[in-house]
Amino acid sequence: MYLTDKRVAVMGAAGAIGSNMVQDLLATGTANHVVMYDPFAAGLEGAAEEVYHCGFAGARVTFTTSVEEALTGASFIISSGGAPRKDGMTREDLLRGNCEIAKGLGESTKAYCPNVELVIIIFNPADITGLTTLVHSGLAPGRVTTLAALDSTRLQSRLAQHFGVVQDAVTGCATYGGHGEKMAVFGGGIAVNGVALNDLLGGAEVNGKSLTAEEWTSVQNDVRNGGARIIKLRGRSSYQSPAHQSVEMLRGHLNQGGYPWPCGAYFADGEYAGVMMAADVTFTPDGLVGSIPNGSEADLADLKESYIHLCKLRDEVIAAGVLPPRAEWGTLNPHL
């Protein structure tokens, strides 16, 4: 009835994302054994009560304010447990604060569940918090990943709106590298009703509509601002889509495939070494294996730019002392 009865620890489970995720894990038949963790005791109990009142058959859901209790015996961890940006906080404050939280999660993972199968990080900036968790956890790189799908699903949805087609009719949408402003949109694989993006940009039509270069730029900008637009429209940041997509990532691991979107992957060497970033992945019993997608020269130049931006953020976290210098990562994590 559920894909797994192994234990999933949901960190940040009192929040809108975390509580939605617990519901989604059960509603999709993915996992029935869930431990909800949050430091906010009242909200956590309320979120757990709501899940109990859903009456999911076969559910084994507990809640705790103890990280040790949450992680001991966990086979999977999904964490939305970052702090939101507050008034007066700079971007750097947020980066440092959330990376401190990621460091703590990595250390707790090392202490309480070193044999965890997969850790999915979804608090921002996820590429960097995911990397920080990885370094401190001591886990093999394939065991730690980040939610990276939303730029791609936003691109798919935005193109579907432009052409007035159903969302499924837009295929091959993928953004790589960092999330948000510095994401790299690879146009080469995109098609609408089977018509390649390049042909559309060259004047081909779908549903009586073409796509000018200006419109394509505008679509990409809309995708970059997709998260901000949710805040503007709803008065709060996205929570349903990150929750659902992180459950889908876990399903990808459990099914050993079938997850169609990029995921965060760590590259130990090569041109994109030393960061975690959105890439194509293969699911293996030993964890995710990332690969750099094929793309045009322009696509790859965008990806390189995104990589350089991620290196800069990483180096800020190193300068802040939350990550050691790269040469010392191996002392914390022998896999790196």
Add this chain to the structure above:
Amino acid sequence: MYLTDKRVAVMGAAGAIGSNMVQDLLATGTANHVVMYDPFAAGLEGAAEEVYHCGFAGARVTFTTSVEEALTGASFIISSGGAPRKDGMTREDLLRGNCEIAKGLGESTKAYCPNVELVIIIFNPADITGLTTLVHSGLAPGRVTTLAALDSTRLQSRLAQHFGVVQDAVTGCATYGGHGEKMAVFGGGIAVNGVALNDLLGGAEVNGKSLTAEEWTSVQNDVRNGGARIIKLRGRSSYQSPAHQSVEMLRGHLNQGGYPWPCGAYFADGEYAGVMMAADVTFTPDGLVGSIPNGSEADLADLKESYIHLCKLRDEVIAAGVLPPRAEWGTLNPHL
């Protein structure tokens, strides 16, 4: 891949319940064709965008601020679209206001989708808003129902907590009549790990725990206050459990059975005539058929008291002019 591709209209889809419901309809594989309606245009678009960013395969989700557009062609309607109680509003204000909304929904249903298969009402007081919708819709009674499960799932969950057992180990929990304070808890069918409630009250133990009469009264009080407790703990009213359970009700209809909780049913005659209230139901292609459960003399006395309370609320709505006198219902709805 989905139980139905017929169109589901979700009314109040910008809200926490409605937007969660759309996600749950898709995540559970229940329905892929969903029309989201809400008068709050910005929030509605934001909620729809979140659903798009979830990237559900095969989804056909649209949104509209037009009731006509939302209902035309709908096979199913689920409405959480009531107004919440605001500062300074009396209970009577809320009752009248939400029944006005229910009247409008009934009239719109009659105008735009008179062949709808099932209407599920989940805004409070649902027994009365459901009845008001039914009278004004012109639909057969079995086509309109209300969410009534949450008192029962709360009872199940509360007893599981008392005995320290998993929720599934508590069976036969059902509350009938009105929702909340005046609900009737039927103890006769309840068992914990197979041990009947009466035996537990008589001193039998499960997991080393018994249940005194005082504890049982306290459990029932906790259930009556289950919704208020969520507000206290989370700072907001329940939204995940009403959303999920109403999707489960639709699944019960689509599967023609398998939904284990009481549902709102209208009784045309007999001892409980002229109201809609939580009862046992059978799913038929022609809609739900309610039946009065067997119970002890005390259980049935509780149910009678709950019925009398519902009649009083109904009569307030008649006095307010939102429902005609009962003798005239047949002019609005020939099925009554």
